Amino acid sequence: MQIIFHVDNIEEYLRKDKEYNFPNPPDRCPHPDCKCKVKLKKHGFYYRYYLDGAVCIKITIRRYICPVCKKIISYLPEFCLPHFQYSFNMIVKSLKKTLIRTKTLSSIISDLKRNFPTILFSRRHIYFYTKRVISNLSFIIYGLRQIDPYIKTPKTGSEREKAREILDIISIVPLFSQRFYAYCQKSFLTSLT
Ligand SMILES: [Zn+2]
Incomplete structure (x- = not known):
């Protein structure tokens, strides 16, 4: 807690x-x-x-x-918390890329450096967040359900696949509502700590 x-x-x-x-x-x-x-x-x-x-x-x-x-x-x-939120989108983006694995980790990192030159983002951070997301999947799903009980959350597939689906849900959320997005950020960020 x-x-x-x-x-x-x-x-x-x-x-x-x-x-x-x-x-x-x-x-x-x-x-x-x-x-x-x-x-x-x-x-x-x-x-x-x-x-x-x-x-x-x-x-x-x-x-x-x-x-x-x-x-x-x-x-x-x-x-x-507020500072951390600044990099929220970047974390989600990089994790999705890492989980999809169409690129090597080094090329993901160089992409990130190109897009966000002011932020230090290392291999270690990516490992850290990926591990956190995967090990906290049920908690993140629980958090999302609290916001919307009808949300479609992944039930099958490997932990990695589930994590990827969850990140998809989190990243499309701003299309619906700012408040919903804030909630998602909160439940997602809490799961990383
Ligand atoms: Zn106690």
Whole structure:
């Protein structure tokens, strides 16, 4: 589970890294099937990439664990989200290309560099996102169903094929509605974290 929190000074967040004064955990486990009034324990950190124009920054995310249900809560700084959305279309596009595999990964990357010269996009990012999308397919489908229960989601085929179909759905969404699109972005982006 993710808790989004406000950061006053992004520079400070990046500079202090693990020493940053992260928010205290809630005094009760936020997982709906637990909700125990218990002190959540610190549970290390994880890293995610934050694409900000020309710069790709690795940021540290604080985690807590519930000693009762053993589920993890991550504290995601809100500054990650709007900037990340900027590159949303690019991520979807590149993932689709990667999943279709009509081109080699190196030529996909050089295409991306040509089209988005200010953004650092490496082989590692593509692997990272492809893996994330594939391993979170059921979550993304769930998210899409919350928005439109009648949406046609893939039922057969390999995980790779399903992922490709899902990316097709996500990328045609803006044709229908801005709000729908925003929702899709949200459920898709959450699945990447
Ligand atoms: Zn719990």
